[in-house]
Amino acid sequence: MLYYRRDILDEMGLNPPRNWDEYMTVAGAMHGKDLNGDGEPDYGSCIFKKRNNQSYFAIMSMAAGFVQTQGTGHGIFFDPETMKPKVNNEAWQAAFEVYKATGEFGPPDELNHDIGDTRGLVQTGRCGMVIDWGDIGPLSIDPAGAAIKNKMGAVIMPGSSRVLDEASGKLVDCNAERCPHAIDGINYSPFAAFGGWSGAINKNADADVKQAAYDFLSYMNQAAQSNFDVTQGWTGYNPYRNSQLDNLGPWVDAGFSEEFAENYLGAIKDSLNSPNMASDIRIPGAPQYTGVVLDRELARFLAGDISAAEATANIEAGWEEITEDFGRDSQRTMYRLSLGITN
Amino acid sequence: MTAVSGRSDNARPGLLAPAGATAGLPFRVRFSEWLDQQSRQLFITPAVVMILVFSIFPLVASLIIAFSRIRLRGGSYQVTFVGFRNFNKQFFGSEQFHFLGTFRGISLLGWIVILAAAAGILWWLYRYTTTSFTKFGFVGRLITASLGFGLALLLGATFFSGHPFGTLVITLFYVVFGCAVQFAIGLGLAFLCAQPIKGRTFFRVVFFVPLMVTPIGVGYAFRMMADTTKGPFSPLWQWVGLGDFAWATNAWAARIFIVVGDSWQWIPFIFVILLAALENVPRDFVEAGQVDGASGWQIFREITWPTILPVAVTVTLIRVIEAFKIVDLPNIMTSGGPGIATESMTLHSFFSWRALDLGQSAAIAYLLLFITVVSCVSFFNLVVLGRIRQT
Numbered sequence: 001m002l003y004y005r006r007d008i009l010d011e012m013g014l015n016p017p018r019n020w021d022e023y024m025t026v027a028g029a030m031h032g033k034d035l036n037g038d039g040e041p042d043y044g045s046c047i048f049k050k051r052n053n054q055s056y057f058a059i060m061s062m063a064a065g066f067v068q069t070q071g072t073g074h075g076i077f078f079d080p081e082t083m084k085p086k087v088n089n090e091a092w093q094a095a096f097e098v099y100k101a102t103g104e105f106g107p108p109d110e111l112n113h114d115i116g117d118t119r120g121l122v123q124t125g126r127c128g129m130v131i132d133w134g135d136i137g138p139l140s141i142d143p144a145g146a147a148i149k150n151k152m153g154a155v156i157m158p159g160s161s162r163v164l165d166e167a168s169g170k171l172v173d174c175n176a177e178r179c180p181h182a183i184d185g186i187n188y189s190p191f192a193a194f195g196g197w198s199g200a201i202n203k204n205a206d207a208d209v210k211q212a213a214y215d216f217l218s219y220m221n222q223a224a225q226s227n228f229d230v231t232q233g234w235t236g237y238n239p240y241r242n243s244q245l246d247n248l249g250p251w252v253d254a255g256f257s258e259e260f261a262e263n264y265l266g267a268i269k270d271s272l273n274s275p276n277m278a279s280d281i282r283i284p285g286a287p288q289y290t291g292v293v294l295d296r297e298l299a300r301f302l303a304g305d306i307s308a309a310e311a312t313a314n315i316e317a318g319w320e321e322i323t324e325d326f327g328r329d330s331q332r333t334m335y336r337l338s339l340g341i342t343n
Numbered sequence: 344m345t346a347v348s349g350r351s352d353n354a355r356p357g358l359l360a361p362a363g364a365t366a367g368l369p370f371r372v373r374f375s376e377w378l379d380q381q382s383r384q385l386f387i388t389p390a391v392v393m394i395l396v397f398s399i400f401p402l403v404a405s406l407i408i409a410f411s412r413i414r415l416r417g418g419s420y421q422v423t424f425v426g427f428r429n430f431n432k433q434f435f436g437s438e439q440f441h442f443l444g445t446f447r448g449i450s451l452l453g454w455i456v457i458l459a460a461a462a463g464i465l466w467w468l469y470r471y472t473t474t475s476f477t478k479f480g481f482v483g484r485l486i487t488a489s490l491g492f493g494l495a496l497l498l499g500a501t502f503f504s505g506h507p508f509g510t511l512v513i514t515l516f517y518v519v520f521g522c523a524v525q526f527a528i529g530l531g532l533a534f535l536c537a538q539p540i541k542g543r544t545f546f547r548v549v550f551f552v553p554l555m556v557t558p559i560g561v562g563y564a565f566r567m568m569a570d571t572t573k574g575p576f577s578p579l580w581q582w583v584g585l586g587d588f589a590w591a592t593n594a595w596a597a598r599i600f601i602v603v604g605d606s607w608q609w610i611p612f613i614f615v616i617l618l619a620a621l622e623n624v625p626r627d628f629v630e631a632g633q634v635d636g637a638s639g640w641q642i643f644r645e646i647t648w649p650t651i652l653p654v655a656v657t658v659t660l661i662r663v664i665e666a667f668k669i670v671d672l673p674n675i676m677t678s679g680g681p682g683i684a685t686e687s688m689t690l691h692s693f694f695s696w697r698a699l700d701l702g703q704s705a706a707i708a709y710l711l712l713f714i715t716v717v718s719c720v721s722f723f724n725l726v727v728l729g730r731i732r733q734t
Binding site for chain 2: 031050051052053093107108109110111112114120121124189204284285288291292296299300302303304305315318325326
């Protein structure tokens with residue numbers, strides 16, 4: 001999701017960005033302004049970029065809008081027929097370039113910022129915009145976030161009006177056929193980074209241990225407990241039950257203004273309900289595909305060691321190697337299942 | 344061995360008596376005598392078991408893993424033998440740029456370095472064959488020479504040709520540059536603290552403390568201190584005009600900062616051992632030198648340095664072995680970034696391990712082990728032993 005400083009944007013008469021061009025314009029307009037009243041110039045955009053610290057989630061979130069157009073079953077990583085990587089193309093390269101370009105309006109050492117560093121800057125009011133999970137909402141009403149309390153706004157991740165043509169690997173303009181889910185000509189594809197939290201119980205555990213584990217998970221996820229937990233920034237829990245997404249009560253009790261609670265939950269619902277939501281990579285070897293190969297090539301690109309085209313070519317080669325290692329057929333089956341393709 | 348059996352022969356004649364002679368003794372006595380006979384095995388068994396379980400078994404198991412593809416499955420695992428694939432990948436395959444570097448031709452400087460190294464190594468081998476020659480020594484020197492030339496070739500083709508280099512060269516940078524800095528400063532501090540100055544006990548304790556801090560703590564502390572935007576020293580950075588300087592986004596600044604953190608931690612180790620060595624330099628010699636009118640530098644060069652040299656080379660060896668394994672600081676401070684600029688071989692192996700690519704992780708670990716063993720055994724045989732024998 002994209003968060004922005006609603007107070008600053010209102011003051012400047014700007015709208016929250018819908019695509020990456022608008023993002024860069026808004027970030028540029030806010031960059032260098034004093035956003036928290038401490039007399040120091042602040043940053044237009046904060047997006048964590050440190051190697052081995054989830055920056056691959058950020059790049060996948062950016063790429064999704066350029067790559068996936070045909071709904072959740074479309075996928076952003078591989079061709080579900082051949083398991084050929086769908087990464088060495090203009091769409092991913094565009095996402096790489098955008099990711100790097102946002103650094104121009106970010107803190108000088110953003111390349112070494114993990115999500116914790118970024119959140120620290122956001123809470124002290126130093127960032128005009130930030131890409132994050134649902135956590136920024138509760139973190140902004142935390143005592144540590146006094147500088148931004150009820151000054152934030154949230155919106156679905158920016159999309160793109162130019163999307164991937166898979167046959168040619170080039171970016172082409174959206175039309176009704178290419179982008180059936182587009183809104184005002186912009187293809188949105190909110191990315192379910194990390195895939196969410198799941199509870200698991202070891203099937204070999206004793207029956208009473210299984211029962212105790214189940215009771216614990218049940219307790220943690222019943223409305224009575226979880227509706228409070230999701231409003232607390234330090235839990236890492238983000239809203240997921242209808243009673244959390246539809247009731248403003250617990251949020252207002254926690255310190256949200258009604259307006260911000262509505263805006264925040266609205267952005268989450270827009271993302272979760274999107275028919276074009278993109279899935280994370282959920283097949284064997286996922287940490288190798290993303291955490292090793294994608295992350296490393298992205299880091300080399302951000303450091304200026306290689307170009308976006310070299311990076312995506314290397315990722316394609318690296319992914320092919322991993323797919324061969326695990327077995328193309330079994331990986332293909334798994335990938336199709338992960339996208340909900342069952343025939 | 345002879346001493347032990349000799350003692351048992353003399354002290355326990357009963358043990359040598361024919362079996363029939365002990366048959367009438369009570370069980371307790373016979374058992375304790377049997378125990379005495381087995382004592383050598385009994386005493387040594389715990390140590391052997393410990394070494395087998397904690398050293399030999401992991402060594403063999405990881406060697407098997409290095410030649411395999413290992414897949415963890417629900418409740419079990421599957422091992423497939425893949426030959427040299429994991430090693431091949433590092434030298435010639437998709438990991439070449441990561442482990443060795445990117446090869447785009449060799450510059451003039453690169454050629455000069457390679458040829459100079461080749462000439463030096465050949466001359467060294469020639470001199471050895473003409474002075475003292477043993478087959479065993481020659482084979483050992485050939486292994487050293489091969490690794491030395493291989494590294495010179497790698498450095499010539501990457502570092503000295505201005506091309507990106509991989510985790511091997513980065514590790515060597517931490518070892519060579521880091522250890523040199525640490526030795527120089529450690530020696531200097533030890534020399535200062537060996538002088539009769541006020542409050543030297545206080546300084547000795549202060550200089551020793553960093554060694555006891557956990558490396559993870561050192562990593563976070565240095566990352567915070569170097570943070571120009573929100574760290575504790577950010578007002579200072581901004582005051583000197585470095586508020587916008589991001590050390591972590593510049594490859595060499597990041598590497599040097601990691602060496603600074605590593606040095607802060609390890610200088611005390613060199614310091615404390617060299618201090619002990621300096622305190623053992625005989626006063627008589629120093630005073631005799633002073634009486635003869637030698638300058639401070641002459642006394643250091645002619646008396647102090649030769650006396651502490653065996654300790655100095657030994658402490659360097661220990662530090663070098665440790666430095667090859669550097670992982671905590673780059674992991675905490677930069678996670679190997681920007682790009683792969685600060686990634687050491689151990690971190691390279693760790694990242695593979697974390698993604699459950701155990702075969703590749705083990706292969707890199709073995710390559711590191713090979714380089715460390717050859718370098719350190721060579722250093723020990725050619726430098727340390729030589730210095731110790733001279734004294």
